[in-house]
Amino acid sequence: MKVADVYSKSAYWPATVPDSLWQFGLLAPGTRRDFPFVGIAVSGQFVLAFVAGCALICAFAWRRFSEPSYDVNAAAFRDFKDLSIWNLKDSFSLRRAYAIYCISLIFVYAVLAFFGRLIVQLFDELNVSGLQIGVGTIEFDSWQWPLFLALGISGFAPLLNSLVPAENWLRRFSHEVVGIPTRLKEKAVRLKTLIDGAPSDMAPRASSNWVKMLLEPKLNGYFVLAKNLQILLQWSYKEHVEWSDPEIRRKLNEYERNVRDDAELALADFNYLTDAGKIPDSMVAADQDRRKEFEKRLLNNVHLLEELRDRFSVILAIYCEYGSRFEKMKSGALRDSIIEKVVDRRELSATGLPLYWFILVLVAYFLVVKAQWHPLISSVPLSDQTAALTAALETLKVFLLVWLPTSGIAAFVSVVYGPDDGNPGAGRSIAWSTISGALGAVAVASLGMTLIALLYSALPARNVSQMWQSLIGSGAWTGALLYFLLLAPVAAIVYSFVNFVRAPVRVPSFSVIAAFAVGATFVTAIYLGEIVVMTSPGQCTIASSNGVTPVSVWGVPRLRRQDLETCFAYYGTLDLIVIPLSALFSVLGLTPRRPTVAGRSAKLGKAAASGLVVMLAVGLVASSVSEARSKDVVVGFRTDIPPFSYQAPSDQGRKNKPYLGYLADLCYEIFDNSEYRLIESAIDSKSRFSVMRKASDAPSDATKVDLLCDAVTIRLDDPERMQAGLFSPIVFVSGVSYLSRSLRTFRDVELGYLIPSTAERVAKEACTLDALRLGTSTKTPFCFTGDRSDCLTQRPAIQATSEPTKSLSERNSTVPSYVLCPMDDHDKLIAWFCSDSARDKVYVGDREIILGKLAAWKAAGKACDGVRDPFQSFTYEPYALLVSKADPVLFAFVQRRIYELFSHRAGAEALFYKWFPAQTMSEPLAWLFSLNGVMEQDQLLGGMKGFPNIKPHQLLPN
Numbered sequence: 001m002k003v004a005d006v007y008s009k010s011a012y013w014p015a016t017v018p019d020s021l022w023q024f025g026l027l028a029p030g031t032r033r034d035f036p037f038v039g040i041a042v043s044g045q046f047v048l049a050f051v052a053g054c055a056l057i058c059a060f061a062w063r064r065f066s067e068p069s070y071d072v073n074a075a076a077f078r079d080f081k082d083l084s085i086w087n088l089k090d091s092f093s094l095r096r097a098y099a100i101y102c103i104s105l106i107f108v109y110a111v112l113a114f115f116g117r118l119i120v121q122l123f124d125e126l127n128v129s130g131l132q133i134g135v136g137t138i139e140f141d142s143w144q145w146p147l148f149l150a151l152g153i154s155g156f157a158p159l160l161n162s163l164v165p166a167e168n169w170l171r172r173f174s175h176e177v178v179g180i181p182t183r184l185k186e187k188a189v190r191l192k193t194l195i196d197g198a199p200s201d202m203a204p205r206a207s208s209n210w211v212k213m214l215l216e217p218k219l220n221g222y223f224v225l226a227k228n229l230q231i232l233l234q235w236s237y238k239e240h241v242e243w244s245d246p247e248i249r250r251k252l253n254e255y256e257r258n259v260r261d262d263a264e265l266a267l268a269d270f271n272y273l274t275d276a277g278k279i280p281d282s283m284v285a286a287d288q289d290r291r292k293e294f295e296k297r298l299l300n301n302v303h304l305l306e307e308l309r310d311r312f313s314v315i316l317a318i319y320c321e322y323g324s325r326f327e328k329m330k331s332g333a334l335r336d337s338i339i340e341k342v343v344d345r346r347e348l349s350a351t352g353l354p355l356y357w358f359i360l361v362l363v364a365y366f367l368v369v370k371a372q373w374h375p376l377i378s379s380v381p382l383s384d385q386t387a388a389l390t391a392a393l394e395t396l397k398v399f400l401l402v403w404l405p406t407s408g409i410a411a412f413v414s415v416v417y418g419p420d421d422g423n424p425g426a427g428r429s430i431a432w433s434t435i436s437g438a439l440g441a442v443a444v445a446s447l448g449m450t451l452i453a454l455l456y457s458a459l460p461a462r463n464v465s466q467m468w469q470s471l472i473g474s475g476a477w478t479g480a481l482l483y484f485l486l487l488a489p490v491a492a493i494v495y496s497f498v499n500f501v502r503a504p505v506r507v508p509s510f511s512v513i514a515a516f517a518v519g520a521t522f523v524t525a526i527y528l529g530e531i532v533v534m535t536s537p538g539q540c541t542i543a544s545s546n547g548v549t550p551v552s553v554w555g556v557p558r559l560r561r562q563d564l565e566t567c568f569a570y571y572g573t574l575d576l577i578v579i580p581l582s583a584l585f586s587v588l589g590l591t592p593r594r595p596t597v598a599g600r601s602a603k604l605g606k607a608a609a610s611g612l613v614v615m616l617a618v619g620l621v622a623s624s625v626s627e628a629r630s631k632d633v634v635v636g637f638r639t640d641i642p643p644f645s646y647q648a649p650s651d652q653g654r655k656n657k658p659y660l661g662y663l664a665d666l667c668y669e670i671f672d673n674s675e676y677r678l679i680e681s682a683i684d685s686k687s688r689f690s691v692m693r694k695a696s697d698a699p700s701d702a703t704k705v706d707l708l709c710d711a712v713t714i715r716l717d718d719p720e721r722m723q724a725g726l727f728s729p730i731v732f733v734s735g736v737s738y739l740s741r742s743l744r745t746f747r748d749v750e751l752g753y754l755i756p757s758t759a760e761r762v763a764k765e766a767c768t769l770d771a772l773r774l775g776t777s778t779k780t781p782f783c784f785t786g787d788r789s790d791c792l793t794q795r796p797a798i799q800a801t802s803e804p805t806k807s808l809s810e811r812n813s814t815v816p817s818y819v820l821c822p823m824d825d826h827d828k829l830i831a832w833f834c835s836d837s838a839r840d841k842v843y844v845g846d847r848e849i850i851l852g853k854l855a856a857w858k859a860a861g862k863a864c865d866g867v868r869d870p871f872q873s874f875t876y877e878p879y880a881l882l883v884s885k886a887d888p889v890l891f892a893f894v895q896r897r898i899y900e901l902f903s904h905r906a907g908a909e910a911l912f913y914k915w916f917p918a919q920t921m922s923e924p925l926a927w928l929f930s931l932n933g934v935m936e937q938d939q940l941l942g943g944m945k946g947f948p949n950i951k952p953h954q955l956l957p958n
Contacts, residue, residue: 021735021876021924024762027771049143050113053150057109058102060154065101065171101174105153105167113146187320187342191313194337195232197224208276210284214295215302222302225309226270231330232312233263238328239319252318259311266304273298316342350410351498352589353403353582358395361578365391372808373565374574378460379773382812393455394575397484400448402582405441405491406498413437430503437499438492445491449484456480465871478535486531493523494583501590510591517587525580529553532571540567543804566807633676633890635667636683636691636705640826642852643915644711644732644879647682659709662915666731667709667881669911670897676890681705685754686824688712689724693884706890708882711849713758721882726891728881729898729932733925735873736762737847739854740772741833741866742840748784749774750791752821752829753844758875760822763844765874767818772842774816782817791821793835826850830857834864847873848916876924902932903940 013019153167205223212219236256272278273294284291319326320342329335368374369387376382376390413433453471457480461467473479497520501513508516532553539550542563553571556564568574637659638645645661657668658680671678683691683705693704711734714727736759738751749772753759766772767783774781784790806814819839823829826845830853833843843850857864881898883891902908908929912921921929939945 023874024765024769027762027766027769027874045143046141046146050110050146053109053113053146054106056150057105057154061102061105062098064154064167065098065174097174101171104170104174109146109149109153112149116140116145116149185317187317188310188313190342191316191338192309194334194341195225195228195309195313196221197228197334205274206276207274208279208284209281210291210295211274211276211298214298222270222305223274225305226267228334229263229305229308229312230267231332231334232316233260233267235326235329236260236312236315239324239326252315255311256315259308259315262304263308263312266301266308269297270301270305273301350407350502351403351494351586352591353586354589355403357582357585358399358403361398361582362391362395364578365394365574368574372812373569374572375569375808377456380460381773389459393452393459394578396455397449397452397487398578398582400452401445401487401490402494402579402586404448405444406495406586408444409437409440409495410502412440430499433503434496434499438495441491441495442488445488446485449488450481453480453484456484465869469869483531483535486535487528490524490527490579490583493527494520494586497523497583497587498590501587513588513591517584520583520587521580524583525576528576528579532576536571540570540805542566548804562807565809566805569808570805631676632679633671633706634679634681634693634702634704635671635707635709636681636688637664637667638684638688638710639682640684641711641849642856643848644852645709646856662732662911663709663711663879663881665911665914666898666901667707669901670894674893674897676893683708683710684825689720689882692724692882693886695886697886704884706884706887707894710882711846711879712882713846713877714880715758718756725882725884728883728891728894730878730880730928731898731932732879733922733928734846734848734877734879735922736844736875736877737850737870737873738762738766738842738844739833739850740840740842740868740870741864742868747839748790748817748819749840749842750786750819750821751842751844752791752823752832754826754829755822755824757845758877759844759846762874763820763842766842766844767820772818774818779815781815784817784819786819786821790819791823791832793832826853830854834862846877873922899932899934900940902929903935903937905929905933905937908933 204220207219215222237260279294284294316338325343326335326338329338365374366387369376369390370382370384372382374390374394376386377393380386454467457467457470461470471479471481473482497516500516501508536553539552540556541548541550542559543549551559551563551567553567553573553576556567556571556573559567637647639647639659641661643661645659645664648658648660657664668678679702681691681702688708688710691703691705692708693701693706697704708725711732712721712727714730715721751763751767753763764783767781770781821832823832826849829843829845830850833841834854834857843854851869854864854867881894883894885891912929
């Protein structure tokens with residue numbers, strides 16, 4: 001049993017401290033998931049709890065959804081209050097509104113469940129009253145977290161404070177999209193006007209003079225109202241609709257019966273009072289009291305008729321919502337005006353694309369990915385799980401690009417402007433509605449594509465830095481964010497053609513709709529093809545009699561099967577089929593069949609992040625040393641390992657301190673204001689140990705070095721460095737990592753590293769363990785040492801394009817090999833790594849050194865595109881200064897000064913931030929800074945603290 005295993009299983013070893021900093025196991029593919037998802041570990045219990053939470057929300061969120069989103073006591077809803085039914089919608093509309101509400105809640109639930117920790121920390125850091133989120137002691141990785149969220153969202157537990165306003169807005173918006181209760185109220189208002197009718201609709205009727213004097217000039221209008229109420233009364237007895245909701249049927253029937261009874265009495269009384277034969281002028285002329293009684297009775301009667309009109313308008317509006325065509329109503333002006341002005345004969349869906357289309361899209365993507373005609377999200381082994389996840393993301397992309405923007409903008413317009421009343425003069429122009437709607441669709445699609453880009457970047461990434469690198473891209477490497485944002489205008493194309501069909505007052509003919517559908521398909525395909533041309537690294541190439549022939553994306557359909565498979569996958573041609581077809585059915589599906597209620601909630605949200613401000617504290621105070629005889633000390637500085645030690649450029653050089661870097665500054669600080677006079681000497685990686693001064697060397701020999709200011713790793717198994725000198729206290733902690741460049745040529749991969757160094761072992765471990773996953777489940781890649789044709793800094797360009805593009809099946813059937821490229825200098829390594837050759841390359845070395853070399857290369861104006869960083873270290877590299885064994889006094893001096901410099905915590909941290917700006921220390925390095933600070937900073941600067949109040953105890957005399 002290994003010692004590390006004993007410590008890791010011991011009760012005395014802290015659980016939060018890794019058992020070892022040597023992590024070669026991380027190079028093994030078996031220890032990594034296909035989709036690390038930025039380090040978010042999702043257990044099976046967590047997934048089950050999340051699925052159960054989704055079911056809980058869909059099943060029980062109705063209780064919260066059923067709460068009115070408006071004031072039921074408001075005067076505007078007085079007529080509805082008597083019915084005691086707040087929603088007043090048919091079951092289909094309610095289900096659609098609830099689906100919008102439920103899907104939106106599940107989206108919020110998923111974001112909070114998987115990214116809860118990040119969101120909670122962001123809200124808490126904002127420090128705004130009411131936005132703090134208290135979750136007690138729940139662990140975000142625990143299965144309890146999604147269940148806790150689901151209980152709150154579904155109404156069984158208090159909702160998080162910051163979600164309450166969002167939930168209220170979402171509920172109100174979901175109601176308004178399907179007209180709860182606003183659309184019903186608007187219809188009732190229009191129906192009141194139609195029931196009132198126009199006085200000219202009826203010829204004047206004979207009546208007594210006292211009636212004319214009392215009701216003129218509204219008398220004829222009341223006659224029209226009474227006539228229309230009589231028509232509605234007769235219709236109410238005959239019309240019967242099959243109500244889908246028994247509760248609405250019961251309440252409405254009871255309400256309608258009461259209205260009919262009141263109407264019969266009121267109309268009979270109105271006809272009696274206004275009949276000149278029954279109450280002539282002579283009857284009331286002689287008796288003024290009786291006349292006043294009749295006048296009061298008539299005024300109350302017409303007021304009751306107006307109330308009955310309002311109540312009948314509510315009944316008619318509800319019948320309209322349930323699809324009544326009023327066939328049982330007496331033919332005439334009233335029925336014609338209701339059908340023309342109120343009944344929604346042309347309320348088209350927001351889009352003709354049905355939701356079940358996306359099930360077909362999901363299946364299509366899955367089958368094509370499994371057939372290796374469409375690439376996976378990243379270079380991972382093909383399996384059912386990876387194919388299903390790729391198909392799900394591609395389907396979500398189509399949904400967010402084609403369906404959601406069109407439906408969302410249509411729902412937003414419906415809520416803001418209300419339903420179209422059929423009057424073209426009162427509406428907005430088609431051109432303006434198309435342009436403004438298209439811009440809104442692009443905005444919604446941009447948000448959706450940003451989400452897709454984040455998912456595509458996060459799933460293959462092992463940490464946030466890798467995700468950010470894939471999201472933004474570099475050089476010729478197109479970032480995921482830019483690529484997906486370029487797709488957003490597709491939403492504007494689809495919305496424009498859909499609006500050309502929806503906006504006109506008259507329904508276009510089928511031939512016109514079909515023409516618009518073909519136009520949407522054609523324009524979408526052309527645009528997507530141009531995006532493919534812009535973002536592809538080059539053209540697909542096939543073998544021909546003339547050698548290699550490039551094929552454009554438009555030439556793919558003409559290829560034979562083997563070449564078709566290759567270029568079809570290379571250009572992602574399935575997108576050029578699925579998305580234009582979705583546009584086609586979005587328009588073609590608007591061919592009118594029966595009235596439907598359109599709408600979909602639009603979610604426009606943005607999140608912001610705060611920046612990091614790094615303060616540099618400067619000022620080391622060295623202890624004063626008594627001036628004695630000056631003693632020379634030769635310090636060897638490396639010239640080629642930024643940011644640790646390198647020779648300053650001519651424009652940055654300092655006459656007294658010509659070397660720059662973290663270790664260079666540290667060495668200068670060690671000997672500042674001391675008895676030693678520092679003499680600089682340039683060294684390299686080949687001779688650094690051989691130039692160390694030995695006891696037999698003359699003290700005046702300037703070719704020998706007393707102290708090596710270099711990133712020397714302490715290695716007990718290296719006799720050369722162990723015999724060259726004595727190691728100072730550790731001054732820095734690094735680890736071997738790598739940088740990679742992929743040209744996507746699927747040829748052998750070269751691994752470059754410095755010899756001798758620990759990077760050699762890491763490169764060989766990576767080769768042996770197949771760290772880059774070049775192999776398959778049945779084939780293992782070979783490891784070779786480079787020969788004359790390998791590890792070159794220049795290669796004829798023809799070799800990079802002399803082979804035809806490989807299909808996905810060919811790539812999976814052939815396994816590239818690893819080629820080891822040892823070199824003796826970092827300058828050679830960075831030149832090799834950034835050169836344009838026909839192979840993928842991996843630069844292995846101490847993390848800070850290889851990053852520094854890359855930064856220096858780019859700072860010199862040289863290109864090095866497509867560099868990927870794993871943001872991970874695999875070894876423990878403790879750096880120390882190497883001191884000559886010939887001078888034990890010098891060694892003791894260096895040791896003391898290092899401890900003093902690290903004990904001055906502010907100065908030590910300032911040194912780090914100077915050479916590693918905007919970078920957080922690793923945990924081992926942070927512990928090193930703390931452990932090397934052997935004295936308290938205040939005591940170091942101010943001396944031993946005194947306690948004058950403490951005095952010796954005086955014994956009392958006997």
